[in-house]
Amino acid sequence: MASPIEQFQIKPIIPVINFTNSSLFMVGAVAVIVGGLMLATRKRAIVPGRAQSVAETLHDFVAGTLRDAAGEEGMKFFPLVFSLFMFVFTANMLGMIPGFFTVTSQVIVTFSLAILVMGTVVIYGLLKHGTHFFGLFVPSGVPVWLLPFIVVIELISFISRPVSLSLRLFANMLAGHIALKVFGGFVAALLGAGGALAILAPLPLFMAVALMALEFLVAALQAYVFTVLTCIYLNDALHPGH
């Protein structure tokens, strides 16, 4: 019986170019996203079919999320936010298929995405607003003697954003997949033990089925949370200062 954490093992496929199972599923996610969306919209129908409706719903959903959080100005980041949402969502969903590798269960992947978001925020904020961008750390209407503390707190909260953004996604995907494997392992172990214990095997199976449903929810929800937070952080780059 495999260990619950074996599924997170990186296995080289083409070692020369560092191509691993993780890389394979990143490429797979991009192929699924671009291929799926292009296939869904190939008819460019005025009255959309099912697949085109899904593509348009995804587009409108991400556009609405970004517009609500960062306003019409924020729409210049739409390709980035849409790519992020689709990448995280597709990677999470691909991970739900048994035997598939979950890219987002790798902390380095989620952290890199978080750094991409925060890097965009900082660089765009500095280019657009110059030193005014640092107004982000100086809330207005705070007594002067409190300012040093507030600025330190704001700075820590800003720096912890990529950490929380990446760890939230990573931990959710990791824990969910471990739990699924553990319950699946119970079924196998109970059946293997035979006799009275084998009769109990359906219990963890039901649990695994229920967890599977929960994990689909988590996979979609965490992609959404990642996207919403990205939009909120991008809003800081557009409108620094409280």
Place this chain on the structure above:
Amino acid sequence: MAQAQTTHAATEAPGGAHEDVGFPPFQTENFPGQVLWLTITFVVLYVLVSKLVLPRLSGIIEHRRQTIAGDLDEAAAMKSRAEEAGVAYEKALSEAKARAQALAQEARSKVSAETEAKRKALEADLGKRLAESDAVIAQKKAEAMTNVRGIAVDTATAIVERLTGKAPAPQAIEAALDQPKA
């Protein structure tokens, strides 16, 4: 990492030997490769999404929005054309009505003028005949009156003859009759 390793070791114990060590997501030797491929794939995704997928998607949505707006405009134009046609029809109808009324009025006045003329002619004719009748009556009356004198002369002569036994002189009777009535 140490804790992760012990967990790993503990969970690995029944599963058999693995040459790798450490909790896979924290194996730093795999980080560069994953960052490299994430960068490659995400850049490819971003380029494809921003150059291919989103232009097409927003093109479809925009095209639909324009089609709907165009259809609505066309419908509004058609509606206003229909309203114009309705107004024109109303106008034509009221013109026709007015013309019909004028024609009817004309016909009526013509007929009544004719009737009036006929009535006048009739009245004139009647008046003439009345006058003629009046003349005849007057003549007859005059004739009758002369007859009355004759009758009176005769009657007076007869009465006087009966009373006196001899016929009076006609001149005396004439004279008596010419006397004004008391």
